[in-house]
Amino acid sequence: MNADRENVFDVAVIGAGVVGCAIARRFTLDGARVVVVEKAADVLDGASKGNSAILHTGFDAPEGSVEVRCMKEGYRLYREIRQRLNLPLIESGALVLAWNREQLSELPSLMERAHANGVTDVEELSRAQILKLEPNLSEQVMGGFRVPGESLIDPWSSAHAYLLQALENGAELRRNSEVTGGSFSNGRWRIETTGGAIEAGTVVNAAGLFGDVVDQRLTGKSWYQIRPRKGQFVVYDKPAAALADHILLPVPTKTTKGIVVCRTAFGNLLVGPTAEEQEDRNHALLDRETMLGLIAKGEEVIPALRSHEVTAIYAGLRPATEEKDYRIRSDLAENYICVGGIRSTGLSAALGIADHVAEISGREARPLADPVWPQMPMLCEYESRDWQEAGNGGVVCLCELVTRREIENAMTGPLAAGSMGGLKRRTRVTMGRCQGFHCSAELARMTEGRLGQPMLAQTCGKKTGREKTSQ
């Protein structure tokens, strides 16, 4: 085989979800020449598109699981590197709350599990203590405990940062490249993608909701089946964020962590997610009745939500499988690692998973002596933002205070936005309460011809305003 040098790599990572991004970073920092192949027009277009954005401690994860190991390590690593990448961390802590006698009786075993998982700073609270910490909480609450380490992060900037660090240290990203097949011979993989073929020494399958499909395409077998589990959310406007300080968690059931009420890094308040099994891996449909149910649930927990407005809605799909634990395995084929079933904790665990994968890959690490640490734009409501700085070019998105400079920056560089969705994840533009009422026209002008997938269909050539087009 005589592929061009430019298509030959040490490691190929399939899928640019948060897990693939973290893995690409790890191998790159370990000195490997890495390529990330992603089928969508932009990264984070699968399971990583919509989650609750909680950095979990792992206090309630199954004891002794791969999951809890990766979560704990991921949690530690995020805290270790986040400042160097300019990523936010909101150390809100969580309250696990019991709303009836049965739930109350489950608290002690949950706290025991937290201890077994090495999360030893959990703290039991009386009803009065809880209401003192969270005065807006419904008085129906009966008891609970506090998990100080549970935190909130920016789910997209973190993943972008991992990938950008890989790219700035020599990795490559191939978008619009769906892996369709491949073969292993003479110690090397040849991977066919819709964007051309590549060669790699080691292949890591981090295809999320399509992990089993990619296993089939490359090795002819798969040892698990993805069973997508949908989670819907409603998001309240910023004033509602003042109603809850902690992440408010219910007592989990066997199948789900339940409906969470918590702030977001962007200063909103979210209620969700649901847990709904479905066959479809491509579509996460929002359902009006379910959203009304979430609103009712939110008001049960915080009655004052009644006078607040829902300003965004979204749904995500968890890449669940028939089993609870992650499905990480390196013996399906030679030089092949499958990282599957990263169901509902992948954001927290990603950096830990990456280390685990590097370890089981058997590849020798030759760490970069002086890697580049890119600086991410800070989108967190609780930190200083670009609109507060000189030379920002002016605010384009009024609701989220997104500046012209932020939008320009998100459309340039090795990880430039490839779609409107990608631009929103990088800047938060149009993600606020008006959903584009004010800024769509300006945004359409700024992005014209610059995103792979344009925002608008065509021009109608009937400009009547006597505007000077910008710049």
Added chain:
Amino acid sequence: MNAASDTGKGPQAERADVVIVGGGPAGLSAARELRRLGAGTVIILERDREAGGIPRHCGHYPFGMREFKRVLRGPDYARRLVGAARKAGADIRTQSTVTAIGRQGRVEYTTPEGPMVLQARAVLLATGVRETSRASRLIGGEKPGGILPTGALQGIVYLNGERPFSRPVILGSELVAFSALMTCRHAGIRPVAMVEPGVRPSAFSLSRLLPLAMGVPYLSGTAVQAVLGRERVEEVVILHDGDTSSIVADGIIVSGGFRPEATVAVTSGLAVDPGSRGPQIDQFGRIEDSVCFATGNVLRGVETSGWCWSEGRRVAHAIVAAIRGQLPEDNGTTVQIGEGPITLAVPARLSNGSDAVPAHTHLQMRLDRPARGVVQLMQAGKVIASRSVNSLPDRRILLRLPGNMSPTNGAFELVFREA
């Protein structure tokens, strides 16, 4: 906020007599009137590239009947208002987004050069409205491109000369939906249907003829359940009489459902009215416990630009009186709205009356359903103002306020006695 800078533009606040937040018809007319009345330095902070507000991107008629006694297109109307305010000596600063307003007149705003601070003797909030989004309406389905409020559609068509879709569904039948129809026509977009959840159009009843005349099917009693499509809208799922069906379309215009753009007020901790969701004012336009005033559409859902223009002009008189210490004490109490169809009242707070011209001579109300009867403003069990009403929902209803009232005589209540 930022560290101090030595340019004098850091934390050191620049002084002004009146700062107006928002340069739409209401803010511009207030500015002109303030200058005419000798209010001193008047600064308008407008977040957009140009002042003018919503009319700037309404390339259609009719605007200006009340103000200029002639029918103008939105952009021409906006230019005239801006010209008049400038000529009167108002300082209009564009690309200036207000981020916080202090009760005592400190206004923080951000510009391309960074954040700035103004200290004013009075602040006027005139930030207008926005339409209720698809998300707020809990419309299910996916989140493809091609879902736009009318305001966004107009900007894209009239300012950019672009066509965001070619066969959209229009949701809603308030007046603004007809403006969406006209915008579509202007851009060569052919709406495939106009869908209204209520049984009759929200705008005047003749207006259903307009879509028909344009060959656009009008479906009343029909809700939008879901929008489908991954990259672009492909299908709109509707619910009519318990049956779902779908319309093939490449976009959806989510029109109307106007709500005050009162975010700065909310995040700055200024009093907001639960009925209108705008800043809560008394009959002089004052926001409780502050040197702040509000006017125009930010007070309540949507009114015509002419209405907002005259509200702006009248609040200017109240502001000048306030600066000169001629307004009665701000001792307003909230008007309680009794059971019934009334959804909001503006002003929702009433202070001592005065001979100085009040900004609001009338209490403005809206209903949430068609109703007939008598509306009464009560104080301590006595009727102090009343009128008969026979109105459709969301129409403006006015009740003249007595001039010599005082909240010290007891609590105010607004009741609707149905016939």
